[in-house]
Amino acid sequence: xxxxxxxxxxxxxxxxxxxTLIPIIVIAVLFGSxxxxxxxxxxxMEEAPRVAIIDQDGGLMSQVAVAVINFxxxxxxxxxxxxxxxxxxxxxxGVSLFxxxxxxxxxxxxxxxxxxxxxxxxxxAGIMDSLPGASVESVLMGVDHAISFALIENNITDNxxxxxxxxxxxxxTVFKGKTMEGISPILISSMMSSQSFxxxxxxxxxxxxxxxxxxxxxxxxxxxxxxxxxxxxxVSRTSIVFGKLVGAAxxxxxxxxxxxxxMSYYMDSLMGTASFDMEQYGLALGIxxxxxxxxxxxxxxVFALALCMILGIFTKNYKAAQTMTMPVTFLAMIPMFxxxxxxxxxxxxxxxxxxxxxxxxxxxxxxxxLMFDDYVLVLSGIAYSSVAALLVMFAAVTxxxxxxxxxxxxxxxxxxxxxPLVALLQTIARKRRK
Amino acid sequence: MYAIEVxxxxxxxxxxxxxxxxxxxxxxxxxxxxxxPNGAGKTTALRILSTLLEVTSGSIRIQGIDLRERPEExxxxxxxxxxxxxxxxxxxxxxYLKFIAQFFADGEGAKVLxxxxxxxxxxxxxxxxxxxxxxxxMARRLLVARALMIRPKLAILDELTxxxxxxxAQEIRKTVKSYAGQGTTVLLSSHNMLEVxxxxxxxxxxxxxxxVAEGTPSxxxxxxxAQNVEEVFVKVVQR
Numbered sequence: 001x002x003x004x005x006x007x008x009x010x011x012x013x014x015x016x017x018x019x020t021l022i023p024i025i026v027i028a029v030l031f032g033s034x035x036x037x038x039x040x041x042x043x044x045m046e047e048a049p050r051v052a053i054i055d056q057d058g059g060l061m062s063q064v065a066v067a068v069i070n071f072x073x074x075x076x077x078x079x080x081x082x083x084x085x086x087x088x089x090x091x092x093x094g095v096s097l098f099x100x101x102x103x104x105x106x107x108x109x110x111x112x113x114x115x116x117x118x119x120x121x122x123x124x125a126g127i128m129d130s131l132p133g134a135s136v137e138s139v140l141m142g143v144d145h146a147i148s149f150a151l152i153e154n155n156i157t158d159n160x161x162x163x164x165x166x167x168x169x170x171x172x173t174v175f176k177g178k179t180m181e182g183i184s185p186i187l188i189s190s191m192m193s194s195q196s197f198x199x200x201x202x203x204x205x206x207x208x209x210x211x212x213x214x215x216x217x218x219x220x221x222x223x224x225x226x227x228x229x230x231x232x233x234x235v236s237r238t239s240i241v242f243g244k245l246v247g248a249a250x251x252x253x254x255x256x257x258x259x260x261x262x263m264s265y266y267m268d269s270l271m272g273t274a275s276f277d278m279e280q281y282g283l284a285l286g287i288x289x290x291x292x293x294x295x296x297x298x299x300x301x302v303f304a305l306a307l308c309m310i311l312g313i314f315t316k317n318y319k320a321a322q323t324m325t326m327p328v329t330f331l332a333m334i335p336m337f338x339x340x341x342x343x344x345x346x347x348x349x350x351x352x353x354x355x356x357x358x359x360x361x362x363x364x365x366x367x368x369x370l371m372f373d374d375y376v377l378v379l380s381g382i383a384y385s386s387v388a389a390l391l392v393m394f395a396a397v398t399x400x401x402x403x404x405x406x407x408x409x410x411x412x413x414x415x416x417x418x419x420p421l422v423a424l425l426q427t428i429a430r431k432r433r434k
Numbered sequence: 435m436y437a438i439e440v441x442x443x444x445x446x447x448x449x450x451x452x453x454x455x456x457x458x459x460x461x462x463x464x465x466x467x468x469x470x471p472n473g474a475g476k477t478t479a480l481r482i483l484s485t486l487l488e489v490t491s492g493s494i495r496i497q498g499i500d501l502r503e504r505p506e507e508x509x510x511x512x513x514x515x516x517x518x519x520x521x522x523x524x525x526x527x528x529x530y531l532k533f534i535a536q537f538f539a540d541g542e543g544a545k546v547l548x549x550x551x552x553x554x555x556x557x558x559x560x561x562x563x564x565x566x567x568x569x570x571x572m573a574r575r576l577l578v579a580r581a582l583m584i585r586p587k588l589a590i591l592d593e594l595t596x597x598x599x600x601x602x603a604q605e606i607r608k609t610v611k612s613y614a615g616q617g618t619t620v621l622l623s624s625h626n627m628l629e630v631x632x633x634x635x636x637x638x639x640x641x642x643x644x645x646v647a648e649g650t651p652s653x654x655x656x657x658x659x660a661q662n663v664e665e666v667f668v669k670v671v672q673r
Binding site: 224225226228229231232233234235236402403405407 | 447481484485486487506509510513514516518519520521523534537538552577580600672
């Protein structure tokens with residue numbers, strides 16, 4: 001073997017460690033899942049939307065409109081009762097109800113655009129949730145084309161503006177029990193873009209930054225051999241744990257704020273800002289709502305930091321600490337992508353349980369939930385995250401008093417159980433019984 | 435009252451028994467040395483006495499305080515210097531001493547500790563340089579200063595002069611000896627037999643988790659008909 005190949009072999013061996021490989025694999029898996037999501041968008045766009053029709057006109061132009069809708073969408077109700085139509089949409093996961101008023105044909109024949117009333121049924125505020133609405137809008141464009149074609153072919157009018165726009169839409173959206181007049185699901189999604197994108201990103205960045213600071217701090221203390229000195233100082237282990245957690249939280253928040261300043265500017269320029277007054281639709285948040293979001297974020301952050309502290313206890317040096325952040329990053333990314341692309345309410349039950357079980361989810365979904373007065377979800381999320389944070393913090397403080405902090409291994413008494421945390425809780429329970 | 439009372443101390447790491455029931459007492463102001471081959475259990479014993487590792491079984495009292503019951507009280511009277519200890523690299527030497535001092539005293543009291551630390555470290559102008567620029571010897575002197583400046587009731591020193599040249603090592607030994615004379619009890623471990631002979635009032639030879647011999651250096655030399663402690667060590671370990 002030549003000297004060059006020996007050096008190459010040594011370099012590859014040195015660089016190709018779990019610490020370098022795992023992050024790449026996780027990122028590849030995440031991008032793979034994103035590909036799946038975007039694939040899902042295409043499928044959702046191609047799928048025929050389910051709609052209901054109430055044709056109160058029955059004239060030539062309304063027949064053209066109904067024929068086009070029939071051709072491009074799946075009709076779940078065709079009758080004359082609004083409530084029945086809404087019930088049918090609700091039962092069959094429908095998207096919208098189209099009401100063609102009695103003067104539809106007459107208006108068009110009189111050189112006035114015919115009005116179609118659309119009642120949108122919006123299930124969630126994620127990107128995926130607004131897709132059926134987008135596909136129905138293309139159905140309505142088809143209606144316009146067909147009527148324009150009929151107007152030209154039958155030489156009904158030479159009014160160019162009517163031919164170019166033979167119908168007009170009056171719309172309202174039913175979303176989480178609220179009926180919002182004059183607005184479509186796509187506009188609502190746009191209005192809520194800051195809740196859909198910026199909030200989950202802020203939460204994820206804070207958690208990842210602050211978490212990696214805690215783990216790195218533990219890795220550095222171990223690598224620089226300063227931890228033993230710190231542990232023999234007249235300072236309680238609880239103070240050391242809290243000092244590290246609060247320090248990391250402050251720096252993590254600061255870093256996240258700096259990052260988000262740039263990110264929010266980027267998001268604004270990318271998406272534009274909705275020109276609708278949230279208050280007009282009863283979606284604006286009050287001081288109590290913001291306080292709840294803050295509490296939710298705080299509980300999630302404490303959970304994240306305590307979890308990272310436990311991971312940091314197992315780390316041996318700075319390099320190993322970098323790998324240890326991956327579980328937390330992964331846990332933070334799951335709810336972030338879920339919140340961006342869909343709505344908690346529209347998730348299947350198993351996914352709901354999984355998302356709820358991750359404390360990081362709660363600040364991500366809190367703002368949107370509070371807009372629709374879903375206090376039960378937010379308060380139960382805060383309660384759950386707080387209990388989870390306290391438990392993990394208690395475990396971190398307890399582990400800080402164990403050999404494992406220095407040896408990185410479970411001691412003999414803890415080894416009876418394969419899970420250190422369980423062993424720890426068993427030990428505590430035994431001590432309490434005594 | 436003894437400064438250290440250790441009775442039947444056992445330490446298990448999983449199925450491996452690092453200490454198999456050692457017992458020893460150290461009088462106040464005494465310099466007591468643990469010597470033995472690598473893996474004998476010296477550092478484990480020192481780490482347990484420093485409250486860093488849990489006790490599997492046995493009892494330990496430091497200055498009359500039960501270590502297993504009240505480890506936080508023990509930490510107020512001890513100072514531990516690990517063999518491969520480091521200081522915070524982003525701090526300057528003086529800042530490091532100030533950081534440590536504030537845990538033991540406030541205001542003027544802390545300043546007195548820092549002044550004492552500066553004297554022990556004896557790093558001249560380099561004390562205002564960052565620790566990351568220090569040589570191994572300079573960093574060790576800073577750490578010895580950190581350990582002794584608080585005048586602990588018990589100084590636990592693992593490989594005291596590790597990384598120091600002959601002159602620096604001699605200077606540090608003198609400092610430790612003088613602190614022992616002023617009431618600080620010293621428990622140390624070392625591979626340096628000359629250091630042990632020069633510094634310790636009594637020594638314990640540790641082998642395979644057990645104390646196999648104990649006494650003053652002159653007693654042990656006499657008992658094993660040896661010229662020096664190194665010869666005693668070889669005879670005891672190879673027995």
